Amino acid sequence: MLPSGAFVLVVIATVILHCNGAPTNCTITLQQYTTIQIGWTQQQVTQFLGSPGIIVLEVGTAGSPYQMISVQYSALQSSSATASFLFMGGSLYTKSQAGIDAGVYTITSQQYTMIQAGWTRDQVTNLCGSPGSAISESGTGNTASVSVMYTVSGTPYASVSFTFTGGQITSMFEVGLSPPVNDKITLLQYQTVQIGWSQQQVTQFLGGPGIIVLEVGTAGSPYQMISVQYSGQQSSAATASFLFMGGSLYTKSQAGMDTGVYTITSQQYKTIQPGWTRDQVTSLCGSPGSAISESGTGNTASVSVMYTVSGTPYAFASFTFTGGQITSMFEVGLK
Structure with missing residues (x-):
């Protein structure tokens, strides 16, 4: 067993090995970071910065084209700001920084x-x-x-x-972008919007384009995905989201828009079985539940419905109906 203090010595030795004898040498400026180019060798980066940095990850055989080494440096002015360089097969594959660039870049x-x-x-x-x-x-x-x-x-x-x-x-x-006033939505508006509507139809119906929270793919492509979010008319904490695929509404979901009270008991949950229809669940529980997400049409239409449990604020039950029947169900906190 190592004597007390040996572990500290090992750690110090490692830092000295990777930092050319002084941890303060493992520093970098924004200008140095910006100068370093993808494709540089690890040796070039080391020589340019004056030290090899701290190796935070090393995977694979030395000399292999698939060996990955991640090296980190701290900012000259602040040790909390860092720059990381990932080398693949000895060449710089990716570089990233957090806090090295202290400039102010704002958007509305x-x-x-x-x-x-x-x-x-x-x-x-x-x-x-x-x-x-x-x-x-x-x-x-x-x-x-x-x-x-x-x-x-x-x-x-x-x-x-x-x-x-x-x-x-x-x-x-x-x-965290605050939505404009016209990017508000009511529960009735949310329920009226149908899967398959175009993004233009949704925008015209709701009176605003919403906030784009995700956009992936080429404009006009059938695989382009755009996710748009609106906030509730009565509470900005309530949100409605619409995911468009190739310009058509593919999925819609809401959180807090439907403020109705839909409860279920442990006994009712145990009675319900896969294959039940939503009408059967509604008849048993006395309410249709809150439809938190919807997608698809016809036989592939899918809707997820949530119920809460009286007296237990963190307990709930969720059912997914596909083609009108339960295909999955789960609960949290039911006794």
Whole structure:
């Protein structure tokens, strides 16, 4: 068994080995990070930065084209900011940074709504007034990919991210953007919107385009996916989401829009069996439950329905009906 203190010595020895004798040498500036290019060898990066950094991951046989080594450096001004470099077969495959770029790059909800898949980074930069913070990069030429992040003024936890592949946006999402006033929806409106409607139909019916929270694929492609979110008319904590595939509504879901009380008992849950229809469940429980998500049409139509349990706020039961019959069911907290 190692004597006390031996483990500390091993850790210190490892740090010294990887940092050329001084942990403070494992630092990097934004200019250095920006200069390093995908395809550089690990030796080139080490020589350029003056130290090999801290190896945080090493997988595979040395010299193998599939060997992966991930190396990390800290910012010169702040140790909480880091830059990471992933080498594949000795060449830089991906680089990423968190906090190294301390610039202020902001975006508004209106600007985000205007941006579309297929836009170039120059287009986004011109609209927003800044290029954003490049948080990760990989690939070269037509396969080059860069993820760019913007923050939202006045909302410290809100952010927007775009991924550009081959120079154009291939995916985009946001967290915490406040929806405009016209991006509100009532339960009746949510229930009226039908699977198969076009995105234009939904926008016209609801009076606003909603907030795009995800956009993947080429505009006009039958495989393009766009997820749009609205908030409840009475409470911004309630949301309705619509996922469009190739321009048509593929799935819709809601959380908190339906404020009805739909309860179930443990005995009722145990009575219900796969294959039951929704009418059978409704008759037994005395209510239809809250339809939290819907997709498909005809024989492939699927709806997930939730019930709560009286007196136990964290207990619930969920049923998925496909083609009108229960195909899956589960519960949480039922005694």
